[in-house]
């Protein structure tokens with residue numbers, strides 16, 4: 001298979017790339033800084049192609065995906081993303097804008113280019129890495145929650161729209177995964193899992209063509225409860241957390 005992964009140099013994207021490469025698939029990855037990609041993996045796999053691309057740049061990303069696919073693309077993982085970093089009680093709008101650009105427009109740009117190849121093929125699979133944060137408005141992470149909610153809704157709509165043309169769509173909503181992204185967190189991260197384990201679960205969900213995959217199970221239960229309780233209860237519960245931001249937050 002030909003598989004393209006945005007944000008493939010570290011964390012979940014890197015673990016997915018390794019899994020597919022080990023199985024003998026052709027894999028293309030992109031990121032802004034390719035030096036983060038482990039050189040031993042780069043040297044080991046001839047079927048790997050790396051592109052220095054910012055997913056926010058529509059044309060750059062399209063060029064990379066087209067160069068990799070050569071007219072044949074099986075799966076695209078729109079995985080590149082960023083989180084809030086240090087949390088703040090007042091919104092940091094420059095950060096919020098960048099989060100929306102990368103996490104939402106980056107997914108649109110990846111899907112747009114992939115579909116140009118997949119629609120004529122009449123087959124293909126669009127996969128986006130959303131988050132459990134997309135189901136609730138996380139305090140201190142409004143733009144991140146909003147960006148992931150947008151990705152979830154995009155995928156839901158596209159899964160209906162694209163089914164008749166033979167294209168599957170999956171939204172992946174992980175809980176906490178141990179990656180450079182979560183290393184910045186200075187709060188508790190329940191049920192945190194390795195990126196290798198997460199990648200195996202994501203790969204399986206993609207094989208099963210799940211439209212939505214929320215994991216791990218214990219996080220799924222918690223998020224489902226938080227999503228359905230009265231919003232006043234949710235605000236009261238989460239408001240308590242805001243008062244507990246440390247000075248570093």
Ligand SMILES: NC(=O)c1ccc[n+]([C@@H]2O[C@H](COP(=O)([O-])OP(=O)(O)OC[C@H]3O[C@@H](n4cnc5c(N)ncnc54)[C@H](OP(=O)(O)O)[C@@H]3O)[C@@H](O)[C@H]2O)c1
Nearest residue numbers: 007009011012031032033054055080081131176177179181
């Ligand atoms: N870790 C978690 O707990 C968790 C939970 C739920 C969802 N997610 C989502 O999972 C995805 C992957 O996150 P991760 O935890 O694996 O984070 P990560 O280790 O920080 O990886 C992010 C990847 O995206 C790339 N990237 C970031 N901005 C980019 C841009 N503008 N253009 C191109 N590439 C870009 C990064 O490389 P460069 O910085 O060099 O560009 C890197 O390769 C994200 O969408 C994240 O929101 C993560």
